[in-house]
Amino acid sequence: MTRELCREDSYLKSCEAKITALTDDGIVTDQSVFYPLGGGQLGDTGWLVTTDGQRLDITDTRKNRESDTHYHVIDTPAALAVGDTVTLELDWQRRYRFMRFHSCLHMLCSLIEAPVTSGSIQVDRARLDFDLKDPIDKEPITQALNELVKRDVPMSMRWITDAELDAQPELVRTMSVQPPRNAQGTIRLVDFAGVDLQPCGGTHVASTAEIGPVRVQKIEKKGKQNRRIIVVFEE
Numbered sequence: 001m002t003r004e005l006c007r008e009d010s011y012l013k014s015c016e017a018k019i020t021a022l023t024d025d026g027i028v029t030d031q032s033v034f035y036p037l038g039g040g041q042l043g044d045t046g047w048l049v050t051t052d053g054q055r056l057d058i059t060d061t062r063k064n065r066e067s068d069t070h071y072h073v074i075d076t077p078a079a080l081a082v083g084d085t086v087t088l089e090l091d092w093q094r095r096y097r098f099m100r101f102h103s104c105l106h107m108l109c110s111l112i113e114a115p116v117t118s119g120s121i122q123v124d125r126a127r128l129d130f131d132l133k134d135p136i137d138k139e140p141i142t143q144a145l146n147e148l149v150k151r152d153v154p155m156s157m158r159w160i161t162d163a164e165l166d167a168q169p170e171l172v173r174t175m176s177v178q179p180p181r182n183a184q185g186t187i188r189l190v191d192f193a194g195v196d197l198q199p200c201g202g203t204h205v206a207s208t209a210e211i212g213p214v215r216v217q218k219i220e221k222k223g224k225q226n227r228r229i230i231v232v233f234e235e
């Protein structure tokens with residue numbers, strides 16, 4: 001099992017870790033600040049630094065859900081061994097954009113009264129698809145999102161049990177992504193105070209002012225009953 005430090009504190013930019021396995025898929029460590037691909041958010045990239053100063057590019061992070069381990073993908077061969085202590089350093093600029101976009105999608109979710117069918121977060125844009133028949137306008141959504149950013153809504157996290165979540169199915173907004181349950185039978189609730197509350201395993205900013213100004217770039221009709229809302233940073 002890899003201890004997921006990024007779920008405890010998404011602002012951690014690096015950590016020491018011990019290599020627990022070397023596989024064809026990547027390097028497994030006992031703990032990591034790297035977020036693994038999932039829930040529509042890309043896997044983190046960055047560097048693995050050895051004690052003798054080698055700096056290896058980590059080009060992706062994946063998770064093996066069965067063993068609860070993180071794989072750090074390294075494309076260049078390197079002399080590493082199980083038991084080695086290494087430093088894992090995030091490409092923080094890239095990750096921070098994901099945190100801002102991801103939090104922005106929570107705000108978007110709070111504004112639209114429809115089930116979410118899918119979502120995706122890229123470096124330069126993020127989107128949510130809603131099961132929504134009626135057309136909607138970009139401008140009022142852009143305005144409402146920026147109002148929530150300006151209000152600087154604080155985010156907090158708490159853990160509930162799977163049974164508690166099953167008793168409140170209305171908390172789950174995304175039809176296509178099941179909330180990330182873990183081996184301990186607990187699940188993390190992400191609460192943007194009074195605005196959005198849902199189980200989520202992604203990385204978020206501490207309060208919405210950090211998202212910065214945003215703009216709905218496009219709303220596309222995808223299929224009979226699906227609206228795709230694409231958001232970009234206004235920079």
Ligand SMILES: [Zn+2]
Pocket residue numbers: 102106190200201202203204
């Ligand atoms: Zn989230």
